[in-house]
Amino acid sequence: MKFTEEHEWLRAEDDLIVVGITEHAAEQLGDxxxxxxxxxxxxxxxxDEVVVIESVKAASDILAPIDGEIxxxxxxxxxxxxxVGExxxxxxxxxKIRPADPSQMDDYMDEAAYLAYIG
Amino acid sequence: MADTADDDLKDLPLAGLHAELGGKMVPFAGYSMPVQYAAGVMKEHLHTRAAAGLFDVSHMGQVILRGADPETLALAFESLTPAAVLGLKEGRQRYGLLTNEAGGILDDLMFANRGDHLFVVVNAACKAADIAHMRVNLPGIEVEEITDRCLLALQGPGAEAALARLAPEVAEMRFMDVGYVTLAGAECWISRSGYTGEDGYEISVPDDAAEDLARALVEDETVLPIGLGARDSLRLEAGLCLYGHDIDETTSPVEAALQWSIQKARRAGGDRAGGFPGAERILTELEGGPSRLRVGLSPQGRAPMREGVTLHSGGEEVGRITSGAFGPSVEAPVSMGYLPAALAVPGTEVEGALRGRLAPVTVTGLPFRPANFKR
Structure with missing residues (x-):
C-alpha cells in the first residue's frame, strides 16, 4: 500500500490501482x-479532480494520483x-484506475513514511 | 460562520470541561468554541432531536436594561426595535430585531420582561456594537453588560426531564417563559426557548457554578455535549436565521420573512405604529410586499449547496444561498437564500451553480422540519 500527501491510499490489485482515503483523512473530514x-x-x-466528497463541514476534492483510465x-x-467514515x-x-505509467507509483510514500508525515 | 484570526481568541469559562469532553475547538466570533465532540456532528445533531443536547453558548451577549419604570423602559426599547415591548407580560420572552435607518437588521435577539428590567440576549459577533448602539440611543436607560455568567442551552425532547431532575419546577414553564431557578446552588436565569426547533431551555448561570451545572447535565445519560457544527445544522433545519449570513444590515425584516416579529401595535394602524429605525421601508414592505424574500431551498440529490452558491432561473442569476448544509434529520441537503418575490413560492424550481454546473433546487417552505415546542 502506498500513500499520497493528499491522504489517499493506493493499493495494487492485479494490474489496477484501488484508491481511497486514509483513516486520518476520514477522521479530519468528519461525517x-x-x-x-x-x-x-x-x-x-x-x-485531476476526480471525486467530490462533502462532509458535514465542507466539500473536498480527491485527485487522481496517477494518469490512467477509470x-x-x-x-x-x-x-x-x-x-467512508466507517x-x-x-x-x-x-x-480503480488502470495506470498509464506504473512508474508514477514510485513517487508515493510507504506506510511508515505516511505515518511519519501525519505525525 | 464568522471566523476570526487565531490571535486574541478568548477562552470560554468552561474551556477545561470542553477539553475533557473531547471538544474540537475552532475560532468563532472571537472565542475558542467547540465545533464538535467525539460523537461528531451527525450523531450530535440526531441525539439532540432524539434525546437532549447541552450547548455552551457563553460567547453570546447578556445585557440588562433598566429604566425609570417598566413603561418608560419598554417604550424606549421600542425606539430601536419593530417588536412590541410594551404589552409583553412579566415572565415572558420575545424574539426581536435591532434595525438601522435603512431598514436593515443590526442584530436579532431575545428580550424578556423581568419586572423592573429587560434581560436581552444578543449575538456574540454583534454584542459590542449592540451595547454601544443601545448606550448612545437609549438616553436615561441603564445598559449593563453581564460578564460574569455563562449561557448554556439544553435542547431536545429530553431536555425537560433532564433539567427537571435538578429542578422539578422547570417542567411547569411553557415555551418563551422565563424564570429564576436555583441550579448547582446558584441563581440561574432560565428561558424555555432555544435555537434548534426543539423544546428546551437556555440557562444563564454564574461563572463559578457553570462547571458544576454542566457536569450535572452531561452526567445524565440522556444528555450529550453538542458543538457549533450540529448547532448550525439544527437551526438550519428549523429555518432559523444566522446573523451575518441569512440576515444582515442589508436585509430587511420583511425580506427575511421575520415579519412575525413585528406585532400589530407597531404596524400601520397600530397603537404605536412605526417609531423604530427604518420604519418607512419596513412598513411599506409590510403593506406592498418586499422585492425579494428569504426562502427554504431543497437541492435535489445529495450534494449540499452552501453559503455563496448563486441561484439561477431562465439563464439569469436571481439570488444567492446564505446558509446550507446536509440536514441529518431530513436526510437531505437543506439551504436558505434570497429570491425575487415572484420566484419565492414553494414548489418553484430554480438552479444552483455547484462546481461549474447548474443543479436543480426546489423552493420550499420553512422550517424543513416542524418545531417541537412546549406551547
Missing part, C-alpha cells in the same frame, strides 16, 4: 454526506456515503 464518483472509462491525468467505481458509496481503507474505496 461524509455526499460522494460524487467519476465516469467509468474516463481518461484522467495525475492531479475502470471501476464504488457505486454503493453514492447511496451510503457514511461508509471503513475508509476497506469497503469505502472510491475507484
Amino acid at each position: 461524509i454526506v455526499f460522494v460524487e464518483l467519476p465516469e467509468v472509462g474516463a481518461q484522467v491525468n495525475k492531479d 475502470v471501476e467505481v464504488n457505486e454503493p458509496l453514492v447511496e451510503d456515503p457514511g461508509k 471503513d475508509p481503507t476497506g469497503e469505502a474505496w472510491f475507484f
